Amino acid sequence: MKIMALTAFVALAVSAMGETGAAERFRPAAPDFVVLQVPARASNDPIAVLEQRVALSPEDQSSAAELAALYVQRARERREMRYFGRAETLLQPWVGRLDALSATLRVQADILQNRHDFAGALVLLDRAIRRDSRDVSARLMRASIHLVQGKLSQARGDCAVVLGAGESAVGTACLAQVLGDSGQLEKAQALLETVLARQELRDELRGWMYGLQADFADRVGNRRRAESLLREAMKVTPANEGVRSMLADLLIDRGALREALAIVDLPAPSIGLLARKARIQTLSNAGGLDHTRAQIEGLLSLAERRGERPHLREEALIALDVERDAERALTLAKQNFEVQRETVDLRLLARAARARGDREGLEIVARWMRETGFEDSDIARARS
Amino acid sequence: MKAVSNIWRAALLSAVALAGLLVSGRAEAHATSTSYLTAKADDRAVELTWDVAVADVHWALGLDTDGDGRITWGEIEARRGDIADLAGSQLKLTRGEDNCQPGLTDLLVTEHGEEPHLSLAFRAICGGRDAARAASAMSDVTAPASSAASSSKAGNHSAQLALSATLFFDKDATQRTLIDVSTANGQFTSILSPYEPVWQEPPAPSFLSTFETFVGQGLWHVWIGYDHLAFLLLLILPGVLRSTGTDWRGRRDVREIAADLLKIITAFTLAHSVTLALATTGTVQIPVRPIEIAIALSIVIAGLLNLFPAAARARLALAFGFGLIHGFGFANALAELGAQGPRLIPTLAGFNIGVELAQLSLVALVLPLLLRARHSNFYAWRFMPATSLVAAMAGAAWLAARAG
Numbered sequence: 001m002k003i004m005a006l007t008a009f010v011a012l013a014v015s016a017m018g019e020t021g022a023a024e025r026f027r028p029a030a031p032d033f034v035v036l037q038v039p040a041r042a043s044n045d046p047i048a049v050l051e052q053r054v055a056l057s058p059e060d061q062s063s064a065a066e067l068a069a070l071y072v073q074r075a076r077e078r079r080e081m082r083y084f085g086r087a088e089t090l091l092q093p094w095v096g097r098l099d100a101l102s103a104t105l106r107v108q109a110d111i112l113q114n115r116h117d118f119a120g121a122l123v124l125l126d127r128a129i130r131r132d133s134r135d136v137s138a139r140l141m142r143a144s145i146h147l148v149q150g151k152l153s154q155a156r157g158d159c160a161v162v163l164g165a166g167e168s169a170v171g172t173a174c175l176a177q178v179l180g181d182s183g184q185l186e187k188a189q190a191l192l193e194t195v196l197a198r199q200e201l202r203d204e205l206r207g208w209m210y211g212l213q214a215d216f217a218d219r220v221g222n223r224r225r226a227e228s229l230l231r232e233a234m235k236v237t238p239a240n241e242g243v244r245s246m247l248a249d250l251l252i253d254r255g256a257l258r259e260a261l262a263i264v265d266l267p268a269p270s271i272g273l274l275a276r277k278a279r280i281q282t283l284s285n286a287g288g289l290d291h292t293r294a295q296i297e298g299l300l301s302l303a304e305r306r307g308e309r310p311h312l313r314e315e316a317l318i319a320l321d322v323e324r325d326a327e328r329a330l331t332l333a334k335q336n337f338e339v340q341r342e343t344v345d346l347r348l349l350a351r352a353a354r355a356r357g358d359r360e361g362l363e364i365v366a367r368w369m370r371e372t373g374f375e376d377s378d379i380a381r382a383r384s
Numbered sequence: 385m386k387a388v389s390n391i392w393r394a395a396l397l398s399a400v401a402l403a404g405l406l407v408s409g410r411a412e413a414h415a416t417s418t419s420y421l422t423a424k425a426d427d428r429a430v431e432l433t434w435d436v437a438v439a440d441v442h443w444a445l446g447l448d449t450d451g452d453g454r455i456t457w458g459e460i461e462a463r464r465g466d467i468a469d470l471a472g473s474q475l476k477l478t479r480g481e482d483n484c485q486p487g488l489t490d491l492l493v494t495e496h497g498e499e500p501h502l503s504l505a506f507r508a509i510c511g512g513r514d515a516a517r518a519a520s521a522m523s524d525v526t527a528p529a530s531s532a533a534s535s536s537k538a539g540n541h542s543a544q545l546a547l548s549a550t551l552f553f554d555k556d557a558t559q560r561t562l563i564d565v566s567t568a569n570g571q572f573t574s575i576l577s578p579y580e581p582v583w584q585e586p587p588a589p590s591f592l593s594t595f596e597t598f599v600g601q602g603l604w605h606v607w608i609g610y611d612h613l614a615f616l617l618l619l620i621l622p623g624v625l626r627s628t629g630t631d632w633r634g635r636r637d638v639r640e641i642a643a644d645l646l647k648i649i650t651a652f653t654l655a656h657s658v659t660l661a662l663a664t665t666g667t668v669q670i671p672v673r674p675i676e677i678a679i680a681l682s683i684v685i686a687g688l689l690n691l692f693p694a695a696a697r698a699r700l701a702l703a704f705g706f707g708l709i710h711g712f713g714f715a716n717a718l719a720e721l722g723a724q725g726p727r728l729i730p731t732l733a734g735f736n737i738g739v740e741l742a743q744l745s746l747v748a749l750v751l752p753l754l755l756r757a758r759h760s761n762f763y764a765w766r767f768m769p770a771t772s773l774v775a776a777m778a779g780a781a782w783l784a785a786r787a788g
Binding site: 023024025026027028030031032033034035036037038039040080081082084085086088089092267268295298299302303305306307 | 451498
């Protein structure tokens with residue numbers, strides 16, 4: 001009886017953290033209580049101009065496509081998914097229609113690839129390119145998708161056309177990506193340097209190229225340079241979460257946890273940033289891990305409830321680095337690798353396979369690197 | 385025109401460029417276009433709370449009246465009528481053939497995923513003269529999200545509820561309304577979208593059908609509940625033995641064995657039935673995590689006690705005490721299946737009977753083997769203690785995982 005009583009006491013004394021419930025509903029006390037801050041609307045806001053035009057002439061496909069493209073750009077700048085939805089609705093009347101303009105097809109493809117419907121995006125891009133083989137934007141987007149999927153020869157063809165069409169900066173960077181992923185890292189780095197030396201690059205393009213160069217530098221083992229490049233990228237594209245995630249990973253690896261935390265600590269962060277944050281908090285035993293896990297769980301539950309595709313990469317990272325569930329991490333990492341094959345995905349699969357002692361996973365990585373010539377000092381070091 | 389086409393080209397290139405570094409790093413972070421609707425329907429009315437993102441309402445109505453980049457509570461309250469009209473025009477409810485006209489009763493502020501939302505409270509009274517309008521109002525919206533409606537007499541408030549909440553569906557293809565509905569027939573969750581904008585309450589299952597379903601669920605949950613099975617096995621294993629204080633000996637009398645096991649299993653069953661009922665009815669609520677930890681601990685303790693013949697007299701108390709804990713564990717499983725309202729009795733009774741049947745099946749499976757082995761020293765001094773120790777170690781591993 002004593003044993004039973006003690007056991008029951010111990011068990012019931014362990015109180016769960018409790019799940020975060022819905023926030024309280026309240027009536028602000030003062031009329032000047034700020035509920036939401038919004039960007040001030042510029043009087044010459046191109047979106048406002050186009051919205052008026054589209055409202056007056058909803059059948060004007062060209063204006064609708066331009067507006068949708070601006071919505072997508074704003075979605076990325078402000079990290080607001082709802083703009084993707086607005087763009088998609090705007091172009092709904094032309095879905096599957098033969099008279100859909102190439103501009104419409106490109107934006108629709110961008111919307112699809114953003115939610116990882118790469119197959120759907122490629123169908124639309126193929127159509128746009130069949131219509132105009134020198135459609136630079138479509139070629140570049142298609143090349144990007146092929147690079148993500150590890151289809152380097154297809155990407156190379158599109159990059160060459162972009163370059164041949166006179167878009168030397170973007171085309172060169174595109175080609176550099178292909179070279180970098182197919183065993184010619186040094187050449188890729190040299191090519192990108194020539195482009196980055198140019199003064200007239202827009203911030204978004206410069207940020208993109210800094211990110212590419214950082215990836216190359218990291219893969220040849222020059223992490224200091226990679227960090228420096230990513231910091232430059234963050235200056236020009238502060239909203240780019242891919243850049244922040246990559247920089248955070250480098251900082252975590254060298255133990256600069258406090259700085260890494262500052263990098264990922266954005267308002268309303270994505271699951272990717274939260275995964276890094278949770279990893280930092282796990283490693284540093286800093287407070288706040290339960291809250292971060294609750295945020296992650298909330299976002300994953302919401303995505304599941306909305307019927308969205310799972311965030312395989314992020315869930316694999318969380319399983320591996322926070323939950324320390326190598327088996328689950330490996331399963332997710334393998335599924336993720338079927339969808340996307342960038343440096344982070346390759347390393348994730350390799351790490352999960354090593355943690356689990358899974359030869360098959362390691363062989364998948366090794367085989368892909370052999371077939372493509374992909375180089376990565378990180379993976380090579382772990383294998384030796 | 386040239387300025388706009390330059391914008392167009394730049395926008396495309398920048399969009400592609402931003403996508404370029406890890407095109408798979410999809411634009412996420414900020415709120416998805418989600419609103420949250422809860423509805424509680426009783427005999428008289430339907431009370432609703434609809435949480436809508438302030439950013440979405442601002443986009444539709446322009447809440448920042450003074451253009452200073454800050455949407456204040458005063459600015460929101462000044463537009464209360466417009467907000468009510470905007471949301472109310474997109475909220476439709478029917479009960480059978482009765483229309484339920486929603487009226488705004490309150491406007492508050494809340495948060496979902498760190499994004500501010502307006503929380504609109506509505507009250508909808510069903511029935512009255514608008515029954516004829518109800519059918520056409522709902523038929524304007526496309527096919528329902530769940531099973532087909534059943535017709536009912538006008539004014540019958542036990543008729544199935546149907547609702548649609550379509551705010552911003554015409555402007556944002558990714559807009560979703562997550563709904564949680566509570567009616568006399570149970571709790572329901574669903575999602576409305578531009579493609580499936582209507583939710584229809586399913587017909588209530590019969591008493592017998594619910595009972596049968598949950599007998600199956602009870603059986604299933606024990607058979608996949610390795611921790612419950614482990615604990616039960618640890619109770620059964622020494623049942624064919626008698627403690628001399630320092631030693632285990634095989635019991636001779638099968639009736640004595642049966643009586644002992646009957647007492648142990650009955651104590652366990654009584655205890656978990658009590659807490660299962662208390663937890664399922666909401667009388668006692670204990671968070672999941674400590675229960676899972678306690679269940680793992682029960683296995684460790686039961687396994688270790690089997691190593692000490694002197695502890696044999698504690699088996700009955702152990703069975704009862706930890707039965708209470710296991711009952712809370714069953715309740716957690718049952719809660720996930722939904723057991724509310726008028727279905728509570730057949731759900732609880734069916735689930736409980738399913739659990740008992742599963743336990744009896746384990747006894748029926750294991751007992752004949754134990755009866756044959758009980759007189760051998762190998763069983764008393766090797767097999768039973770070793771199995772108990774392995775189970776205890778498994779329990780310890782589960783404890784570490786659940787507490788970690």
